[in-house]
Amino acid sequence: MSGYNRGLIDWGVSYDDEGYKDYTAVWLVECNDIEDGPATIRNTPGLPAIGSYWTFGNDFDPWAFCRPGWEIKAVTNHEPNSLWEVTQIFSNRPLKRCQDSQIDNPLSEPYRIHGGFSKFTEEKLFDRNGDRIQASSFEMLRGSVREFDANRPNFVIGMNTLMFPPDQFRDYIDTVNDVPMWGYDRRCVKLSNAPWARLLYGTCSFYYAVDFEFEANRDSWDRRALDESGWVLPAPIDENAIDPTTSQAFYLNPKRYVQYRDEVGGYKTAFLNGKGKPVDDINDAAEINIEYYPESNFYSLGVPGSLT
Numbered sequence: 001m002s003g004y005n006r007g008l009i010d011w012g013v014s015y016d017d018e019g020y021k022d023y024t025a026v027w028l029v030e031c032n033d034i035e036d037g038p039a040t041i042r043n044t045p046g047l048p049a050i051g052s053y054w055t056f057g058n059d060f061d062p063w064a065f066c067r068p069g070w071e072i073k074a075v076t077n078h079e080p081n082s083l084w085e086v087t088q089i090f091s092n093r094p095l096k097r098c099q100d101s102q103i104d105n106p107l108s109e110p111y112r113i114h115g116g117f118s119k120f121t122e123e124k125l126f127d128r129n130g131d132r133i134q135a136s137s138f139e140m141l142r143g144s145v146r147e148f149d150a151n152r153p154n155f156v157i158g159m160n161t162l163m164f165p166p167d168q169f170r171d172y173i174d175t176v177n178d179v180p181m182w183g184y185d186r187r188c189v190k191l192s193n194a195p196w197a198r199l200l201y202g203t204c205s206f207y208y209a210v211d212f213e214f215e216a217n218r219d220s221w222d223r224r225a226l227d228e229s230g231w232v233l234p235a236p237i238d239e240n241a242i243d244p245t246t247s248q249a250f251y252l253n254p255k256r257y258v259q260y261r262d263e264v265g266g267y268k269t270a271f272l273n274g275k276g277k278p279v280d281d282i283n284d285a286a287e288i289n290i291e292y293y294p295e296s297n298f299y300s301l302g303v304p305g306s307l308t
Contacts, residue, residue, distance in 0.1 A: 003029040003036065003084065005046035008056060023054050023064055023090040034080040038072040041084045050108035054090040062308065064090040065110050106201050111304055112158030117151040118215055124148055125226065125287075138282050140226065140271075154192075155182070157212045157303045165196040165210050169301055176221050178295035182307055187220045190293060212303060221293050227286040230269045231257040233276040240275070251275035 010026035029044050050068050054061040067089045075083040095109070123146050127133055134140050161168065169191075177189040193213040201207050233239050239251040246253050260270045260278060270278035274286030299305065 003031045003041045003044035005044050006030055009085070011056065020091065020093045021061075021064060022093070023061070025056065025088045025090065027086040027088070028075075029084045029086055031082050031084065034082055038084070041072050041086060042070065044086070047086060048088060048090075050105065051110040052090075053110075061090070061092075063092045065092075065095075066090050067095070068105060068108060106160045106199070106207055107162065109160055112211075113156070113304075113307055114158075115153060115155040118154050119149060119151050121147050122150040125224065132282055134282055140282055153216045155214045155216070155307065157214070159210055159212075159302060161208050161210060161302075163208065165194065165208050169194050169210075169212075172296045172298065172301060174293060175296040176293045178297050179299075181298065181305070182216070184216050184218065185220065187222060187291070187293070187295065188218060189214055189216050189298070190221050191296070191298060212298075212301065214298075223290040223292070225288045225290065226282075227272040227274050227288050228269055229272060230260055230267060231276075232260045232270055232272065232278050234258050239273075239277050249275070251277075 006028040008025060009028045011024060013021055013023045015021050025048070027047060029041050029047075031041060048066050050066050052066045054064040054066075069089060071085075071087040073085055074081040075085055125132060125140075125146075132140065133146050172191050173194060175191060176187045177184070178186060180186055181189055191212060192215050194210055195213070196208050196210040198206050199209055233251060233256055237250050237256060240249050242248065243250045243253050243256065245255075250256050257276060259267055262268050271282050271285035273279050273284065274288075279285055
């Protein structure tokens with residue numbers, strides 16, 4: 001059996017001298033069996049879950065969370081009853097738990113969210129004006145002169161779970177988001193680590209505290225490289241023409257490529273047009289997009305849809 005939430009019938013807030021606030025929400029719940037009791041009413045669909053923040057109508061307070069202590073009482077006493085009042089408290093007070101407490105449920109605690117920035121060195125193809133980093137002879141510069149300091153935002157989402165963590169998320173490590181999340185496009189958020197710890201709850205129960213460590217790369221985690229090689233299609237060949245030996249375009253047949261020679265016959269590398277043909281100007285060189293990391297739906301891990 002279950003109850004039906006008929007809606008909010010009373011609400012209010014109180015403030016103390018220390019700046020803490022306690023919101024009160026009273027719900028009217030109707031059960032479909034007069035033998036249903038408070039335990040059934042507590043699980044009524046539509047009632048805010050423990051850890052939910054205060055948001056009703058136009059009222060919104062992301063720092064006040066639903067507390068574990070609920071008051072559930074029958075509307076009519078001393079006779080069969082189908083209507084119940086459920087009173088919940090939403091507060092910004094710290095939720096303290098003694099080591100031997102068996103009342104507060106750690107699985108109901110809200111997410112622990114923090115973050116920062118990860119510093120690294122990145123090789124760049126373009127300067128701040130969008131021009132390629134190259135010598136006056138149009139040859140691309142190489143080495144440390146193209147390496148610059150950069151930072152990536154990182155996000156740590158902490159949550160408690162009953163599942164043994166490696167069984168839950170080992171296939172998600174070093175994968176990227178398959179859908180937009182947290183303001184970043186697809187393939188821009190990577191799960192880099194997920195440290196966990198087994199903790200004691202009460203006197204004989206255990207749960208796991210997991211910290212999902214994400215890194216964001218606004219330009220995506222795919223890598224870009226100039227199309228450059230010492231092997232090219234020889235000049236007479238039209239790269240888009242169909243090769244009779246494979247029934248595909250010539251540039252798709254690796255056997256058609258030859259080593260590139262400069263004007264005096266020396267071997268060297270060349271910038272290519274994306275289809276095996278050398279180009280004279282580095283600015284005409286094609287770029288290759290390298291997708292390495294597999295995709296995952298991180299929301300299936302239970303992480304929040306918003307960090308605010």
